[in-house]
Amino acid sequence: MSFTVDFYEESRKNVRKTIVLVMVFLALMIAFGLIIDLIFGILPVFTFVFLAIALVQTLISLSSGKDIVLKSVKAREARTDDPEERQLRNIVDELSLAAGMAKPPEIYVIDDDSVINAFATGRKQENSVVCVTTGLLKSLDREETSGVIGHELSHIVNRDILLMTLISALLGAVVIVQSLA
Structure with missing residues (x-):
């Protein structure tokens, strides 16, 4: 019995899972907003506020997430x-x-000799960073x-970086909403 993996299908599954995750998150934000609105009798104020926060946080993360991450860890371009x-x-x-990528990702370095670490970020292969x-x-060694x-x-080829970018955005939205409460 042989086992083969269709990486293209796995990639499509990851995109579908990411879309479902975002939709579930938005539904939860709407539900929490509705609950608070019903408790205080001010329908639909919190619902719109929570939904706006979630949407803005997601859009910012998708458009600038890579730059925000690199700046937060004080990374610089490789010399x-x-x-x-x-x-x-x-x-x-x-x-x-070898991975069949159209172009290699950008390369950044964090000046920290005390830690052995690496990560990938970006929204898609074309704007990815290692x-x-x-x-x-x-x-x-090499x-x-x-x-x-x-x-x-x-992580880049399998679009895990998109999922992690969105999860970070959603977590950020939850932190913002929690700080409002």
């Missing part, structure tokens, strides 16, 4: 004059080509770094 960062660029280029710490570059980058590229 071409640094040998470790140049090797990182080569690894990302090679693995992006970010690593200097601790990762200094501590791992093969280990390739494994980490391959993992991050799989």
Whole structure:
């Protein structure tokens, strides 16, 4: 018995799950707004406020989420004059080509030698970013770094970055609504 994975179908499933997640979240925000409006007898004030917060937070996250994340971790673009960062660029280029990506993601670095970490962010493949710490570059050899980058590229190819961007936006909306209460 052989087992094969249709990655295109998996990608479509991820998009469908993301849409369902956003719709469920919006429905919950409307429901919470309606409950508060009914309790205070001011229908539909809170419903519209909660829905507006959710929509604005989602739109901001989709349009600027990558930039917000990179700024929040103080990431900078990888330098071409640094040998470790140049090797990182080569690894990302090679693995992006092997993964069938139209273009490699942008590469950012966080200046932190105490942590070995990496992440991918962005809305879709065309505007994606791979970010690593200097601790990762200094501590791992080329093969280990390739494994980490391959993992991050799989998040990009499978559109996990879209899901995480939306989850972050939705969590942000919940925090905003909670702070209003």
